[in-house]
Amino acid sequence: MQMKNSRRTFVTALAATGVMGGLGLWRSPVWAVSAPDLPHVLTGTEFDLQIEEAPINITGASRTAMTINGGVPGPLLRWREGDTVTLRVRNKLRDTTSIHWHGLILPANMDGVPGLSFHGIAPDGMYVYKFKVNQNGTYWYHSHSGFQEQSGVYGPLVIDAKDPEPFTYDRDYVVMLSDWTDEDPVALIRKLKKQSDYYNFNKRTVGDFFSDVRSKGWAATFADRKMWAQMKMNPTDLADVSGYTYTYLLNGRAPDGGWTGIFRPGERVRLRFINGSAMSYFDIRIPGLKMTVVASDGQYVKPVSVDEFRIAVAETYDVIVEPQSEEAYTIFAQSMDRTGYARGTLAVREGLTAPVPALDPRPIVTMDDMGMGGMDHGSMGAASEDSMQGMTGMQGMDHSKMESMDQSQMQGMTGMKGMDHSKMEGMDHSQMQGMAGMQGMDHSKMEGMDHSQMQGMTGMQGMDHSKMEGMDHSQMQGMTGMQGMDHSKMEGMAGMQTHPESEKNNPLVDMQTMTPTPKLNDPGIGLRNNGRRVLTYADLRSTFEDPDGREPSRTIELHLTGHMEKFAWSFDGVKFSDSKPVVLKYGERVRIVLVNDSMMTHPIHLHGMWSDLEDEQGNFLVRKHTIDMPPGSKRSYRVTADALGRWAYHCHLLYHMEMGMFREVRVEE
Numbered sequence: 001m002q003m004k005n006s007r008r009t010f011v012t013a014l015a016a017t018g019v020m021g022g023l024g025l026w027r028s029p030v031w032a033v034s035a036p037d038l039p040h041v042l043t044g045t046e047f048d049l050q051i052e053e054a055p056i057n058i059t060g061a062s063r064t065a066m067t068i069n070g071g072v073p074g075p076l077l078r079w080r081e082g083d084t085v086t087l088r089v090r091n092k093l094r095d096t097t098s099i100h101w102h103g104l105i106l107p108a109n110m111d112g113v114p115g116l117s118f119h120g121i122a123p124d125g126m127y128v129y130k131f132k133v134n135q136n137g138t139y140w141y142h143s144h145s146g147f148q149e150q151s152g153v154y155g156p157l158v159i160d161a162k163d164p165e166p167f168t169y170d171r172d173y174v175v176m177l178s179d180w181t182d183e184d185p186v187a188l189i190r191k192l193k194k195q196s197d198y199y200n201f202n203k204r205t206v207g208d209f210f211s212d213v214r215s216k217g218w219a220a221t222f223a224d225r226k227m228w229a230q231m232k233m234n235p236t237d238l239a240d241v242s243g244y245t246y247t248y249l250l251n252g253r254a255p256d257g258g259w260t261g262i263f264r265p266g267e268r269v270r271l272r273f274i275n276g277s278a279m280s281y282f283d284i285r286i287p288g289l290k291m292t293v294v295a296s297d298g299q300y301v302k303p304v305s306v307d308e309f310r311i312a313v314a315e316t317y318d319v320i321v322e323p324q325s326e327e328a329y330t331i332f333a334q335s336m337d338r339t340g341y342a343r344g345t346l347a348v349r350e351g352l353t354a355p356v357p358a359l360d361p362r363p364i365v366t367m368d369d370m371g372m373g374g375m376d377h378g379s380m381g382a383a384s385e386d387s388m389q390g391m392t393g394m395q396g397m398d399h400s401k402m403e404s405m406d407q408s409q410m411q412g413m414t415g416m417k418g419m420d421h422s423k424m425e426g427m428d429h430s431q432m433q434g435m436a437g438m439q440g441m442d443h444s445k446m447e448g449m450d451h452s453q454m455q456g457m458t459g460m461q462g463m464d465h466s467k468m469e470g471m472d473h474s475q476m477q478g479m480t481g482m483q484g485m486d487h488s489k490m491e492g493m494a495g496m497q498t499h500p501e502s503e504k505n506n507p508l509v510d511m512q513t514m515t516p517t518p519k520l521n522d523p524g525i526g527l528r529n530n531g532r533r534v535l536t537y538a539d540l541r542s543t544f545e546d547p548d549g550r551e552p553s554r555t556i557e558l559h560l561t562g563h564m565e566k567f568a569w570s571f572d573g574v575k576f577s578d579s580k581p582v583v584l585k586y587g588e589r590v591r592i593v594l595v596n597d598s599m600m601t602h603p604i605h606l607h608g609m610w611s612d613l614e615d616e617q618g619n620f621l622v623r624k625h626t627i628d629m630p631p632g633s634k635r636s637y638r639v640t641a642d643a644l645g646r647w648a649y650h651c652h653l654l655y656h657m658e659m660g661m662f663r664e665v666r667v668e669e
Contacts, residue, residue, distance in 0.1 A: 040075045045085050047077060049099070051121075051143070051153055052092035058180050058247055058254055065152040066093065066143075073176055073252055073276065074141075074155030081136040081162040087129040089121060096120040097153065099129070100144040102314060102605070103298055103625035106131040108645025111607055113144045116646040116664060120145060136161035137298025138272040138316045140176070147185035150278040150654055154178065158272065159298075166543060167294050167303065169270040169320055173261045177311070177333055177342050179246040179277040189655055192240060196567040199242040200337075238363060238525065240567070240600070240655060241279045243340030248280065250333065250342040258353070259344040265324050269346065270294075271331075272318050275311045278654040281336035281601065283310050283527060286329050286346070287357055291319040293535060297624040300543040309535035310336070310524050312603040312628040314652040321346070328352040336526060336601070338362050363526030365599055369631050497595060497634070503561060506573040508660075510563040512597045516634035518616050524630060525601075537613065537621070537628070546612060546620035548640045552591035555636075556582065560629055560651070560661065562598040568659060569598075569651065575660030582649065582665045584641035593636045596629045602656065603628050606665065608647040612638040626652060641667045 049068055056065040056072060068074025079085055091097045098120050100112035110131045114120030121127045136159045143153035156174045181188060191198045251259040263269050271291075275282060285291075285308040292303050295318035303320075311317055311333075323329055323346055330353070331344035338359045345353055496514050503509045523534035562569045571579065584590060592611075594604060605626045613621045614636050627637060644667050651661040 040069070040071065041078055042075045043078045045079075045083050047085065047087045048090070049074070049087060050090045050092060051097050051099075051148075056152070058249070059182055061182055063182050066148050067152050068155055071252070072152035072180075073178065074153070076156045076158065076174055077141070079133050079157070079159045081133055081159055084130065084132045088126055089129065090126045091121040091123055093148075094123055095148075096122055096145055097148060098127075098143055098145045099141055099153075100607075101129075101139070101141050101157070103139045103316075104131075105134055105608065105610070105643070108608060108643065108647065111645075111647070113607065113648045116648055133159055135159060135298065137295055137300075138174070138274060138318055139298050140274045140276050140314075140316070142276065144648070147189070147278075147654065147658070150179075150181070150185045152180075154276045156272075156274055156276070166300055167320060168268060170267040171261075171263060171269045172272070173269065174251070174272045174274065175259075175261075175331060175344060176251055176274045176276050177280075177282050178249045178252075178275075179241070179280040180249055181241070181245045181247075183245055185278075188241065188245065189658065192567045192655060193659075196240065196564050199240065199244050238365065238601075239280065239335065239337040239339070240653070242337055243335060246280065246335075246340060248277075248282075248333070248335060248340050248342035250331065250344040253344075255341060255343040255356075260350055260352075261344065261346050262350070263323050263346055263348065265348065266322070269321050269323065270318060271321060272316065273311055274316045275313050277313055279313065281310060281312055282333040282342065283308060283336060283360075284331070284333045285309075285357075285532065286321060286331050287354070288326055288329055289321045289323060289346075291321055293539075294318050294320055296540055296622060297626060299623045301622060302541040302543055304535065304539045305533070306535045306539070307532035308527065308530075310527060310628075312601070312626060312652075314603050314605055314626045315624075315628065326354065328354040330354040330356055332357050334359055336363070336524075338526070360526060360530065365525060365631065369525055369599075499597070500557075500559060500572045503559065503573040503597070506561075508563050508566070508568045508570055508575065509561045509573045509597065510565065511599065512559075513595065513632045513634075516595050516632050518635050519630055519633045520615060520621075520635070522630070538615070540613075540622040542620070542622045544623075546638070547610075547623070548589055548612070548638065550589045552589045552638055554588075555591040555593055557593040557595065558582075558663075560594060560596045560598055560602050560604070562600065562656075562661070564599065567655075569656040569661035571661060571663050576662040577660070579663055581646075582663055584639075584665060584667045586641055586644055586667055586669050588641050590639050590641065591636055592639055593634065594627065594629055595634045596631055599631045600653075600656075601628065601630050602661070603652040604650070605652045606639065606647065606649050608643040608645065608665075608667075609639050609641065614638065643667055644669070 051066060051068055052070075053064050054067045054070055056063055056067075065072050087099075089097075089099050096114060096119075098112045098114050098118075101110070108117045110129050111117040112129070118127070139157040139159065141155055141157050142149045145153075156176050158174065247254050253259045261269070261271075273284060290305050290307065291309070292305050293301060293309065294303050295301060295316075297316055309317060309319075321329075327349075328345055328347040331346065332341060333343070334341040338361070341356075341359065343356055347353070497512070497516050499512050503512060520538040521536050522528070523530075523536055527534045558571050559573070560571065561573045568575065570576075591614075592606075596602060603626050610623050611625060611627055612623050613627060615621050618636070620638070624637075627635060629635060647665045647667065649663045649665045650657045653661075
């Protein structure tokens with residue numbers, strides 16, 4: 001739904017963001033890049049940056065942006081590995097500001113996070129960043145203060161390698177993606193807090209319902225709609241903020257204006273993709289061209305040829321393309337929720353364009369996507385759930401044969417994870433008030449059981465009822481503490497995910513995944529079986545071995561949690577203001593395991609240290625600074641605590657971070 005783009009958008013966007021007209025870099029025998037058309041590429045070791053407000057017009061309406069040196073995005077900074085750089089950042093805003101150098105390994109007081117690594121840059125103040133550049137690759141920088149990043153305080157960063165790179169190219173372009181809204185970000189977050197799906201105009205319709213009835217049947221379709229309604233979630237809610245308010249930018253330009261990178265046929269062109277958006281994932285392809293991925297998050301990877309890749313917020317990917325047969329190619333970056341796109345062009349000369357593809361079909365989130373694929377409500381028939389208030393944690397339940405159950409009095413039932421009710425025909429649950437903690441129960445052969453007096457049963461985790469035909473439970477009131485019972489017949493429960501106590505009965509947690517998987521081979525929602533070769537995390541292999549080599553001495557598991565309706569986000573159900581720091585001992589090697597207990601995708605960024613992603617067997621795959629976590633996923637990575645200080649650890653979706661999905665990591669002696 002890219003509704004606001006017009007010829008006026010084209011003209012005004014060019015005028016507003018002309019500072020980015022020079023993101024193309026000729027590869028030169030000398031490091032320093034200089035050319036008449038590149039006035040806003042800043043090179044060397046001394047830099048002056050000024051953050052201030054300035055008028056901008058992206059959509060045809062005049063607005064005020066927060067700019068760096070007058071532009072959105074800010075200037076391209078080009079450094080050289082091994083140099084020591086000095087950056088004097090002046091604040092001309094009315095509020096405190098900051099600059100964080102995303103993905104850079106540097107001292108904590110240079111990291112740029114107010115409240116952790118420094119106090120921030122006060123209005124009319126200046127802060128001097130000075131540090132040695134110990135890495136190379138494609139990175140970016142942005143404000144870590146409030147919603148300033150959304151308002152324009154971000155820019156690209158390229159660090160040239162001191163040693164020869166493992167690939168060659170003739171031309172070098174930065175392709176920075178971002179999202180712009182004419183709304184005040186504070187007003188935007190207020191809308192999300194009042195109605196979390198405010199910007200979702202892709203909700204399913206009556207027509208979708210009848211289409212699903214034709215393909216899946218009435219019972220399955222009705223059960224699916226009912227289940228989503230009970231969870232107060234929407235399967236089309238892939239992005240909290242959509243193209244209804246966002247205009248998606250490529251190098252600061254709206255789609256109708258477009259940015260052009262020049263090539264000569266037969267050249268190898270390096271494209272450095274940076275997702276500097278506040279909230280938007282992009283799926284990127286260049287119709288007619290293969291892309292060879294050669295770096296991820298600034299780190300070299302073994303080359304892999306793809307047609308398309310998904311870039312999470314804050315990630316970077318370097319690709320090489322070899323345009324030959326056409327005079328122009330479209331760089332097409334559609335938002336993950338398919339409500340709009342950013343566009344650029346590779347062409348042999350200015351003024352040429354290529355066809356823009358149609359947006360792909362709108363993706364739909366499924367129970368499998370959320371790690372809840374075991375739930376089968378398809379045949380719940382006459383079951384009355386009108387009074388099933390408070391039931392939580394029922395992931396994995398099979399209700400496929402619960403036709404005649406009377407559930408009208410099942411108030412307060414909680415913790416019934418993993419129950420298999422597939423043969424519970426005829427059961428009378430009319431007096432089962434207050435039952436809790438019945439995780440793992442297998443009722444698969446409980447035909448004819450009388451549960452009429454089972455009030456108050458709690459703590460029955462792990463019970464094996466598989467041989468309990470005909471048992472009289474009429475006097476089982478008040479049974480508690482039955483953990484540890486025989487699990488020998490509970491094969492179907494293998495692999496069920498456990499959850500921290502802080503998630504239980506938590507008003508900030510609306511769901512828990514019960515069967516999460518790494519999903520490293522999964523292209524992602526909306527990209528599966530689309531006829532194109534799509535990059536996955538499993539394709540990424542660093543060109544070097546595990547840089548540390550040690551086995552982690554301990555494991556830290558954290559759950560990504562949220563409540564969609566309240567638009568509340570957290571780790572382990574604990575928002576940042578109520579959390580304690582994650583404390584690491586200097587020099588130790590730890591394994592961090594992340595479990596996504598929400599239906600949203602989260603890009604998780606650890607400041608100051610590398611994240612070494614593992615495969616399912618614990619083998620090192622790829623070094624990154626941002627780990628994408630799709631719904632229902634469980635991924636692990638190793639971290640070496642080699643940087644003393646206080647570091648930020650958070651979801652890089654700006655509004656999720658601001659609403660609580662943030663922790664402090666403290667590395668101590």
